[in-house]
Amino acid sequence: MSIAVVQFGGSNCDLDILHVLKDVLGADAELVWYKEENLDRFDGIVIPGGFSYGDYLRAGAIAARTPIMNSVKKQADAGKPVIGICNGFQVLTESGLLEGALTTNNYPKFRCEPTYLRVETTDTPFTSMFRKGDILSIPIAHMEGNYYADEPTLASLERNGQVVFRYVDRNGNATDEANPNGSRENIAGIVSKRKNVLGMMPHPERASEEVLGSSDGLKVFRSMLEYISSR
Numbered sequence: 001m002s003i004a005v006v007q008f009g010g011s012n013c014d015l016d017i018l019h020v021l022k023d024v025l026g027a028d029a030e031l032v033w034y035k036e037e038n039l040d041r042f043d044g045i046v047i048p049g050g051f052s053y054g055d056y057l058r059a060g061a062i063a064a065r066t067p068i069m070n071s072v073k074k075q076a077d078a079g080k081p082v083i084g085i086c087n088g089f090q091v092l093t094e095s096g097l098l099e100g101a102l103t104t105n106n107y108p109k110f111r112c113e114p115t116y117l118r119v120e121t122t123d124t125p126f127t128s129m130f131r132k133g134d135i136l137s138i139p140i141a142h143m144e145g146n147y148y149a150d151e152p153t154l155a156s157l158e159r160n161g162q163v164v165f166r167y168v169d170r171n172g173n174a175t176d177e178a179n180p181n182g183s184r185e186n187i188a189g190i191v192s193k194r195k196n197v198l199g200m201m202p203h204p205e206r207a208s209e210e211v212l213g214s215s216d217g218l219k220v221f222r223s224m225l226e227y228i229s230s231r
């Protein structure tokens with residue numbers, strides 16, 4: 001089993017993801033440069049956070065048009081699991097692999113802070129090891145993390161069980177105060193209709209070891225690895 005960690009010019013969470021996959025979880029993973037056009041040899045893909053191409057135009061807009069994204073789409077169509085974290089989530093919406101868009105935070109500054117997330121569904125390759133309603137402590141670090149989708153899209157995401165994480169307070173309530181960026185319905189992460197593509201703004205790789213203050217994010221990667229083994 002091998003996981004591809006995609007690298008664009010300006011990615012900056014790539015090595016953190018690699019560390020978690022290889023050193024913390026003992027998985028086989030490697031960095032793959034954005035010019036790569038064939039990802040057939042990989043069983044899963046992670047698109048890490050960062051500032052790909054300086055966030056010019058819109059965060060993720062240029063990365064979405066690089067050669068590797070055609071191969072990411074091909075692998076997603078084949079049912080392989082794909083996770084986009086923060087800038088990776090932005091790349092996935094810009095590529096059309098996920099619905100909606102990430103817009104500028106309602107308070108238009110870069111925000112880097114711990115958040116609480118509620119697990120809304122365990123019926124995905126990325127959350128099977130959680131329990132529904134689990135409250136996780138996972139930090140955010142972004143300026144364009146304000147999730148937007150129109151009403152019909154929000155309704156269908158809800159109906160299909162595609163909303164995976166919501167921003168909540170420490171008691172698990174999805175209040176306005178707990179929403180760090182103005183995301184519609186406190187949405188912090190969604191999956192594709194087929195559920196094998198996850199986008200989330202918070203950084204599970206920054207909450208994957210106790211020494212970092214939380215290891216709540218680790219089960220996202222462990223769930224993905226288990227899903228790959230069971231395919």
Ligand SMILES: NC(=O)CC[C@H](N)C(=O)O
Nearest residue numbers: 049050086087142143144
């Ligand atoms: N940490 C990140 O991936 C940041 C994402 C993006 N550059 C933003 O600020 O919105």
